[in-house]
Amino acid sequence: NAGVMQNPRHLVRRRGQEARLRCSPMKGHSHVYWYRQLPEEGLKFMVYLQKENIIDESGMPKERFSAEFPKEGPSILRIQQVVRGDSAAYFCASSPYGATNEKLFFGSGTQLSVL
């Protein structure tokens, strides 16, 4: 029973490059959440998706960031033209319950380092 799978575990990018972070939710979960965690900071909500739909992106920066959760395949968090301030741990979580947002199961995260 695989948990939430994220890859890559570590991602290094130079300023101006694109970063793609992948998340496969737990089997049977169709609700995916992305969080960002800066050093010494709490988890900050970014976006909530269901299959083929963005439900809430109120935590996403207005520019350079996008997310999708296609009918087939993993959820993707895409960061274009990365800057040093994007360096953080990005966690994906999934839930079977949807909007109640309870009992989130987290992936192991992707540590993004921007040089």
Next chain:
Amino acid sequence: QKEVEQNSGPLSVPEGAIASLNCTYSDRGSQSFFWYRQYSGKSPELIMSIYSNGDKEDGRFTAQLNKASQYVSLLIRDSQPSDSATYLCAVLTSGGGADGLTFGKGTHLIIQP
């Protein structure tokens, strides 16, 4: 602006003692409360949830909720070195739509052998 406040610590507790972690929240409409444990470099792991005033016990863990004071706490009895981690308080507001849980910054707990 929903806020969840925690003392960042570190909180140092001798092995075998009770560790007490505290959290306050700003949104009176909050209905569900969670404690997550996060080891360094690892993902958060749900350890307790509580929805009504009072205490909820699960093994060595007890969550306490006081909605009038907008306060939630986590007690860890018979603390073990393996309990050393960062503990994140998370709050969900009912009717708040589909946005995510609001997390505190976490309390770093150190259990001294």
